[in-house]
Amino acid sequence: MDFSIIINEYPFYLSGLWTTTWLVATSLLIGLLIAIPAGLLQDHSWWIIKWPIRAYMYFFRGSPLLVQLFLIYYGAAQFESLRETWAWEFLQEAWFCALLAFTLNTGAYTAEIVRGVVATVPEGEVEAAKAYGMNRWKTLKRIILPNALRRALPAYSNEIIFMIHGSAVAGIVTIVDITGAARVVNARYYAPFEAYLAAALLYMCLTFTVIYLFKLWEKSYQH
């Protein structure tokens, strides 16, 4: 085994680490923006609001991320009319397809987390807010969401780790993230063991950093 390859190619891995980090961070952020309204509205009394949200959540939670990515990255080319619009500028870029797939995927999973924690906010707190004369929006902003956020942290940190691991499929569609970097290094030197082991270590560092940071955050709530 020859680990000098990895030491020689370390800038390549670092750029992969950066790509993975921004790809995951951006999709988590936009995904959260989708998830909060989706999670809150999926029990709405209007079917026209409720059913599209439920269908979205069902589809993205029930099928593999790899297939969703392929559906967007390869699938978009099937539509002649789509290729003539401005959207094609973005849809032919691998990074955009990955970002779109990851965002929609994490949005659906996070919406389920939001639904779960909002449904279990103590009834008494909501009633107290009502007694204080808060309207629905204020109750949501001041009582339900801060309370839900605290209880959502463990599940959400799991979702972030799931996303970091899931993002490895980006390496399959030509993106040079950590997996992509390992694939290129393997192709160049034919050293699969060293190349993928280095990638595994980088992912482990990323995962355990997130776990550590969330532990700190959860602790800060306990005072």
Added chain:
Amino acid sequence: MFDLYGYQEIFLEGAWLTLQVALLSLLLAIFLGLIAALAKISHSTILKSLATLYTTIIRGIPDLILMLLIFFGGQMLINNLSYNLNEWINETMTQYYPSHEWTSYLPDYIDISPYFAGIVTIGFIFGAYMAETFRGAIQSVDKGQLEAATAYGMNKYKRFTRVMFPQMMRHALPGLGNNWLVLLKTTALVSVIGLQDMVKIAGDASGSTQKPFTFYLVVALVFLFYTAISSVVLNWAERRYSIQTR
């Protein structure tokens, strides 16, 4: 039944292969998970730390990387090992019998099948997740039950199969179900190491028909179908085996 540009039969075969891989990895995962869970609650420090190492490492590495590492890296490692061992045997033989002729005692090239590698990898990964589920389940079984079993004169093995296992499974069922749903979706990755599962077939088919969206959508729908069936079965099982309170 349905028309998929002539690919329907091979596609169904791929769908069946996906299900096979998922079910066989589930079996392996349950087996490994049970062993790891028992190791975690054992009194031996070595077993405990080995199991903790296993679950920690697996949770830190993406499944795709592990699959590539085991399939490509493992293949190389085994072949290098077999080459070096062969070399060593021959050298020692020549040392003692100078007239010895160089022969291959071990196969020159060992090919790991992607089917085998896929099942082993997925089973290995989910074994770590199952271990956590099972550990929690084992701990929620009433201690008195095991004491009663001991009082009846059951040995370790009987205590586990007759008292512990049937009771822990009902606690493990929700976690087991969740793990199965995640495992099912992970099987899509075996296409990356060249197994002819439905994702791979959809890729080949969309190359020749120029209908990638159609094919990948069908793949997604088959996965949704599998997930839906699993949810129904799991709900039924949870109701059937839940602790009835009178």
